[in-house]
């Protein structure tokens with residue numbers, strides 16, 4: 059496995075920001091919100107996750123970061139498969155139930171099993187079905203690389219949930235279209 063680390067000299071003597079400073083600062087990086095789900099011995103499990111990103115096109119890879127303290131990720135890892143579901147703007151209730159350590163996350167929720175053996179929930183913008191490909195320990199999280207098996211776009215008309223400074227939304231009625239903002243046009247084909 060190829061793992062690149064910095065020289066010990068590079069960060070020596072620099073304790074860096076506190077956890078509180080990190081949270082306050084990193085909260086300014088607005089992101090979407092996903093639910094990562096898996097099926098462990100027939101039981102659906104999942105958690106809210108904002109640390110999702112596309113990694114590679116060939117082969118198709120994505121990543122998310124999972125806190126070592128969570129009970130759900132070890133169960134998903136064991137099952138070997140997961141689905142990342144990108145939440146739509148008005149799915150606050152779904153985010154709240156999967157982002158909390160209290161209560162059973164699937165209680166009273168409609169779900170079905172995907173052809174990939176993972177539980178999927180309704181009303182989402184995108185589903186990315188994956189096999190666990192690599193797991194890298196990084197501090198108090200695992201960086202999980204998923205090999206994408208299939209993608210499923212149930213609703214591409216809805217707007218996304220945005221998480222910014224610990225809140226949902228960015229305080230504007232209409233999001234600014236990125237291509238107009240940056241002049242990227244069809245930059246990504």
Ligand SMILES: Cc1cc2nc3c(=O)[nH]c(=O)nc-3n(C[C@H](O)[C@H](O)[C@H](O)COP(=O)(O)OP(=O)(O)OC[C@H]3O[C@@H](n4cnc5c(N)ncnc54)[C@H](O)[C@@H]3O)c2cc1C
Pocket residue numbers: 091104105106107108109110123124125127128129130131153156157158159160221
């Ligand atoms: C918008 C948003 C984005 C998020 N993004 C991420 C992300 O990118 N990565 C990530 O890892 N998390 C993320 N979270 C947090 C994560 O969704 C929650 O911590 C969620 O509860 C984890 O599910 P779990 O079942 O693994 O956790 P749980 O096992 O329920 O653990 C949740 C917390 O409860 C504590 N706990 C553990 N065991 C017990 C126990 N026996 N009794 C009581 N408490 C216990 C744990 O220490 C942990 O802090 C995000 C949350 C939100 C709202």
Ligand SMILES: NC(=O)c1ccc[n+]([C@@H]2O[C@H](COP(=O)([O-])OP(=O)(O)OC[C@H]3O[C@@H](n4cnc5c(N)ncnc54)[C@H](O)[C@@H]3O)[C@@H](O)[C@H]2O)c1
Pocket residue numbers: 080081082084085108109123124125157223224225
């Ligand atoms: N990566 C994560 O593990 C992660 C990300 C976001 C939120 N959460 C958890 O969800 C709950 C709700 O969050 P909030 O609304 O209070 O926002 P917050 O103010 O705790 O989070 C602000 C930012 O800090 C970062 N962050 C927060 N907790 C982190 C963690 N444990 N590890 C790495 N980065 C973290 C994220 O970038 C987040 O956007 C909190 O318990 C928070 O810890 C965890």
